[in-house]
Amino acid sequence: MPNAVVTARSVGQRRQAGGAAMQGGARYQNQVTAWLAAKMLAERPAAPILARGTLTYIAAESGEAIDDVLAGNDQGSFVFIQAKRKLSLSIREGSDLEGVVNQAVRQIAAAVEPHLRPWSRTLNPGSDRLLLVTSSDSPATIKTHLRDALQRIGGLHPDQTVMDAAKNRAEKGALADLLTLVDREWVKVTGAAPTVEKQRLFLKLFDVEVLDPDDGEVHEGGAKADLAAFVIEDAAQEHVVWKSLVTLCGTSATRQTGFTIEALRRSLRDDNLALKAVQSFAADIEALRQHTKATLDRLAGLSRIRIGGQDLKVERPAVTELLQISSQTSSLVVGQPGAGKSGATHDVGRQLLEQGRDVICFAVDRLDFTNLSLVRAELGLRHSLIDVIKAWDGDGKGVILIDALDAARGVAAGEVILSLIQELKNGSRWNVVASVRK
Secondary structure, X not given: OOXXXXXXXXXXXXXXXXXXXXXXXXXXXXHHHHHHHHHHHHOOOEOOOEOOOOEEEEEEOOOOOOOOEEEEEOOOOEEEEEEEOOOOOOOOOOOHHHHHHHHHHHXXXXXXXXXXXXXXXXOOOOOOEEEEEEOOOOXXXXXXXXXXHHOOHHHOOOOOOHHHHOOOHHHHHHHHHHHHHHHHHHHHHHOOOOOHHHHHHHHHHEEEEEOOOOOXXXXXXXXXXXXXXXXXXXXXXXXXXHHHHHHHHHHHHHHOXXXXXXXXXXXXXXXXXXXXXXXXXXXXXXHHHHHHHHHHHHHHHHHEEEEOOEEEEOOOHHHHHHHHHHOOOOEEEEOOOOOOHHHHHHHHHHHHHHOOOOEEEEEHHHOOOOOHHHHHHHHOXXXXXXXXXXXXXXXXXXXXXXXXXHHOOHHXXXXXXXHHHHHHHOOXXXXXXXXXXX
């Protein structure tokens, strides 16, 4: 149950305080998750949540001690988020802040237990964060005084006391209240009071950030701007894609599942949203486009017959058939040497491009498919060939043309090509049209 804090209060009290408040809490949690998802899709820094790196994984209702949202980046850093639209600085038993601190203590305690999850390890204050995310609706004691004091903890000299991070009476009071909760919850969780070192570790990991992702608020506007600039083809659909993300994140929380950028993009495409190419793959996709153009140019001569100094264009019925089939499924073209397989490949590729379709063309005799890393190097790609093709989004089915499979250089190259074809057929939007003698 999102944002619920287990306390000693009676069931009647919980019901009286529930309803709309709990629904509002879940809505805020979904919006915070959607804001992170927008940053991941746009490959933009998720400051102030994770200022460095690019987000690669997000999970809602993660099952961790701090369970609202878990996010990780490409640098191996993780942030554990408890999202509370509004809460007060209270040290009373059963307060929302007590629940947040208790979860943070349990997250630190659980980190020393061996698990297979990449984030189940000793937390690093230099990169990992235990984060209370709240809105501007929270009082200044939380969103200003406590936040400002906590963000000075990392700059203290090792011999300074943590209270030196507080610079005025309001900050000192806020930090002292937090330490009271830390001491009390540490005893509850571990059975012993925290040492000074443990207190300092908690304060280095724990932080407060303000995020306002509701309708018309600043962070919702920023997320929409990122989506319009870097993710969707039609910038006018920024509101539609944002609502789609909020809904998706709510579903993720209900199912307690995580997602990557690939899963997010797939869900948005399922909602009939046209997406731009992933920014970090744009140069590689363009390299494949240029390689395809050059390959088709080389195959052009095989689509014509030279007679008496003039070119005779042969209209092949097979081309018409292949154009229809390529939109539906993958296929293999078989023919004797000189039957016109390469010419048909050229004609299919040119006509698909004229139709505005996405096309990739490989001539096996012109690339060393002994290893895909060699192909990557020959094409000048920054990413692996398979990752580039999967990151190439577009409307409808794309078509990969592979000319002259039989020209593969040895058994190893043939196996690599077949593995590539099989990988692309599994869950991608690409159909493969390959030609071979037999």
